[in-house]
Amino acid sequence: MGCSTCSSGGCSTPAGCKNNGSCLTDGGCSKLDVYDWLADMALPSEFEPFNIVEVRFKGARKDFYRNTNNTYVEAGELVVVESATGGYDVGHVTLTGELVRLQMKRKNIPASPDLKRLLRKASETDVKKWEQLKSQEYDTLHRARKIIDHLGLSMKLSDVDYQGDRTKATFYYTADERVDFRELIRKLAEAFRVRIEMRQIGMRQEASRLGGIGSCGRELCCSTWLTNFKSVSTAAARYQNLSLNTLKLAGQCGKLKCCLNYELDTYMDALNEFPDHVTSIETQRGPAILQKTDIFKKLMWFSYSSAENWIPVEVSKVNEILERNRRGERPADLQEVPSEPTVKKIPGYENVVGQDSLTRLDDKDGNRRKKKRPGKNRRNRPPRKA
Known part of the structure; x- marks a missing residue:
């Protein structure tokens, strides 16, 4: 069952979740949903089930409550629990059983008797x-x-x-x-x-609670699936050869975008083969200045001061030239990397009548009408010879 503002309620129109993953209907669109991979496992007959449940509230707030009355609850049900400051609160059950024990162990929360109690299932009046x-x-x-x-x-x-x-x-x-x-x-x-x-x-x-659309055209990661925030520095943009423009690197929250860390490890692994702190290499023609680096193609582009053309050089060749420079040797010139041969794509069909042309119905003469010559009317034409 889904909420009325998202596409999880059975409607075929994917309208997108306007509650930023906090609709609390257990429709599968919440970023706080946890897959219970122990739900189908049969417990031993004499095994006493774990009597603590995990309850989710508005926003990213979760807490654990002791089910002292052994009330049978399932994930997604509304329950009434004790509040930390007195009274009661209403939330949705997210986890039950042995997976709760593992979650508490992962978060270093002891199963002490001081935990607040789960009072009852929410009645119609509570809802x-x-x-x-x-x-x-x-x-x-x-x-x-x-x-x-x-x-x-x-x-x-x-x-x-x-x-x-x-x-x-x-x-x-x-x-x-x-x-x-x-x-x-x-x-x-x-x-x-x-x-x-x-x-x-x-x-x-704040951006996680309010939600919005990022510069990529999709909903914010923090409001849909991201639950923890890691520190992001401008070094991540430098490693990926991005422009250090704060207007482009900042997200809706005004901080650096979290997605700068997504591909950072891949870039760091690829940069291991590149030489460090290289700005130019020495040749007999003169110093070649580094202009650009293509990390995944493993190419470094150099140019001479008197030339405008950039010369692509493979990383292995750059390391070889640098080693020769340390020995006091200079190569004659940088050799351009041969371009990759273009492969002509052969279509899987043969165009016989030209019906696949999109301009076959266009007037090539530009809608120009032929002018009639004087004295060439239809009535004055000579009869055809037999």
Whole structure:
């Protein structure tokens, strides 16, 4: 079952997920979905199942809860769990069984008795109240932004998340400097009559929650499938011979794009064969200056100061010339790399009548009409000879 704003609900029209992977309907479009590869494994008859489940909430928030009542739940079901600050919250079950034990071990979370409890499955009343709170978050966000503008605080409010019982509202914001929001909390508590929690997030986390379209034309990686953020430096752009233009290298969050790291390892492996810190090589004709490097074709392009043509040289030949330069030898000239022979493609059919020509119906004369010569009317033509 999918949400109404994505293509996972059975409709043939792929509209794209407008909830940025946080629709919480377990339709397979959420970036927090985990494949339970232990679901089909039969446990021993005397084996006691693991009584801790993983629950997912809005955004990238997940937590583990102890199922003390041994309530049978499956992945994707709405459940009511205890809140860390009192009351209860509503979320979707993502994992059950032995895979939860492995997840907790991977995240170094002990299975202590201090874990909050899973209370029950969400009833129809809980679901209606939860959906009503989600519909109020948009208006709450805009009202809070007006209060921030009135107070003149240098902060940007990104998102708001209501707790399942509407006793607490968490506001997510970004700011460049430290913000004194004590007056803001008082104003928000008076306006919404709930307990307020302010949580500062980074620029990348903000882009992940809001979503958008990147310069590649696709949805942002951080809002669709990327769950962790690794540091990106300008060295990644240098290794890939990219232009150091901050407008092209920065993403929607204002930081360097995460995709700069995707192919970095491939470039690093390919650069192992290239010589380090080479700007020119010495020949008898003169110094040849390095102009460009083609990493995957393993070519280095050189040019002389008096010539405009660039000469492609293989990396192995460049290393050989550099070794000769260290011994005090200079080659006569750089030899151009022979171009690859072009292979003529033979079509799999034979054009007999020329019906595959797209311009066969065009008037080659440019729609020019022939002028009639005077005295050549049809009536004055001489009769044909037999």
